[in-house]
Amino acid sequence: MSSDPWTIESIRDALxxxxxxxxxxxxxxxxxxxxxxxxxxxxxxxAKDTLAAVxxxxxxxxxxxxxxxxxxxxxxxxxRVLADADRIRARGAA
Numbered sequence: 524m525s526s527d528p529w530t531i532e533s534i535r536d537a538l539x540x541x542x543x544x545x546x547x548x549x550x551x552x553x554x555x556x557x558x559x560x561x562x563x564x565x566x567x568x569x570a571k572d573t574l575a576a577v578x579x580x581x582x583x584x585x586x587x588x589x590x591x592x593x594x595x596x597x598x599x600x601x602x603r604v605l606a607d608a609d610r611i612r613a614r615g616a617a
Contacts, residue, residue, distance in 0.1 A: 529567045537570035539577075 527533070531551060538544045547566045554562040586593045 529563075529570070531563075534563075534566050534570045537574050538566075539573065 531548075535544045535547060538547055547569075550562050551559070551566065583593045
């Protein structure tokens with residue numbers, strides 16, 4: 524995002540996911556006047572985080588495409604995630 528001020532439209536576009544964008548529009552449209560600014564600020568933060576995550580993903584994809592390790596310190600959590608998934612499935616979820 525450039526340094527342009529955030530708008531309802533720019534937040535909607537930054538969210539990218541249609542369901543998430545619809546949730547934002549629903550919340551902003553139903554918010555009473557005195558809650559508009561906090562609702563807007565909440566979703567502005569979500570949009571900024573989303574754009575930052577997309578940019579990080581694109582940066583990491585460049586390293587992956589070259590077969591290189593991504594920069595920085597990374598902790599492999601694959602085993603932990605798989606173990607958590609097994610426990611969740613064992614309880615009958617998913």
